[in-house]
Amino acid sequence: MATLIPPARYGDGLGRRFADGTLTASQRDVLDEKRQTLLTHPLWQGLASGTTSRAQLATFALQDAWLIREIHRLDGLAIAKAPDAASADYLIRKLTPKAGALDSLKAFGNALSLTEADFDSLEPLAGCTALTTQFYYQLARGSFVEVVAALSASETIFLEICGRIEQPLKEVYKFGDDELVFFSFHEVLEPAENAINDLLAHLVTTDAERDAAFAAMKLCYDCELLFYDTVLAHPHKFPSDV
Numbered sequence: 001m002a003t004l005i006p007p008a009r010y011g012d013g014l015g016r017r018f019a020d021g022t023l024t025a026s027q028r029d030v031l032d033e034k035r036q037t038l039l040t041h042p043l044w045q046g047l048a049s050g051t052t053s054r055a056q057l058a059t060f061a062l063q064d065a066w067l068i069r070e071i072h073r074l075d076g077l078a079i080a081k082a083p084d085a086a087s088a089d090y091l092i093r094k095l096t097p098k099a100g101a102l103d104s105l106k107a108f109g110n111a112l113s114l115t116e117a118d119f120d121s122l123e124p125l126a127g128c129t130a131l132t133t134q135f136y137y138q139l140a141r142g143s144f145v146e147v148v149a150a151l152s153a154s155e156t157i158f159l160e161i162c163g164r165i166e167q168p169l170k171e172v173y174k175f176g177d178d179e180l181v182f183f184s185f186h187e188v189l190e191p192a193e194n195a196i197n198d199l200l201a202h203l204v205t206t207d208a209e210r211d212a213a214f215a216a217m218k219l220c221y222d223c224e225l226l227f228y229d230t231v232l233a234h235p236h237k238f239p240s241d242v
Contacts, residue, residue: 008163015156017197027214034221047168055235061109063128090199094192104182111179127230131223149213153220162186
């Protein structure tokens with residue numbers, strides 16, 4: 001039997017907050033299945049048994065660094081797309097807690113023997129490109145509801161993942177607290193993400209808006225899966241491996 005990662009220290013079920021109160025039962029079932037696939041992805045399950053390699057974790061650090069660089073632009077564009085000041089304020093409130101995220105991720109990368117040059121020269125792999133592109137697709141073609149739904153789906157599922165993987169990273173891989181700040185700091189984002197879910201519930205007033213939000217979340221989860229699949233399939237090649 002596979003070793004299971006522990007329950008989330010924080011963020012447990014956060015990604016279901018909007019879905020439970022607004023989506024249809026069949027839509028919730030679809031998203032619940034996709035969420036469970038992401039939460040139990042081999043990349044994360046492998047942390048409990050030590051089968052996820054440090055090279056795969058290095059790929060994750062580099063690819064997620066790409067996403068963090070883009071997310072600041074995405075947040076800004078989402079704020080600009082807000083239909084009113086009150087809606088924009090919900091998004092603005094979650095910006096401050098994100099400050100320093102890239103530096104803390106680099107600290108994790110440094111513990112994996114990644115260098116500043118590695119982060120400066122990184123390029124997105126296929127899964128990372130797909131995940132990034134679908135956010136820009138929503139911004140260009142979707143409504144404000146769809147943009148917020150996609151961003152929230154990605155951030156809440158990863159927040160819950162962070163709440164689950166701290167312990168095995170510390171106990172199995174022997175990372176120190178300073179090296180895991182990137183994962184522990186996500187806890188402070190939980191109140192803001194709860195507020196975003198409340199904003200979505202307030203904005204979705206028609207069946208069409210509900211269905212659009214569902215489709216955006218479903219697409220986001222599908223791209224998240226591609227991201228983790230790609231990370232698992234492409235362990236980082238260190239100079240000593242060449």
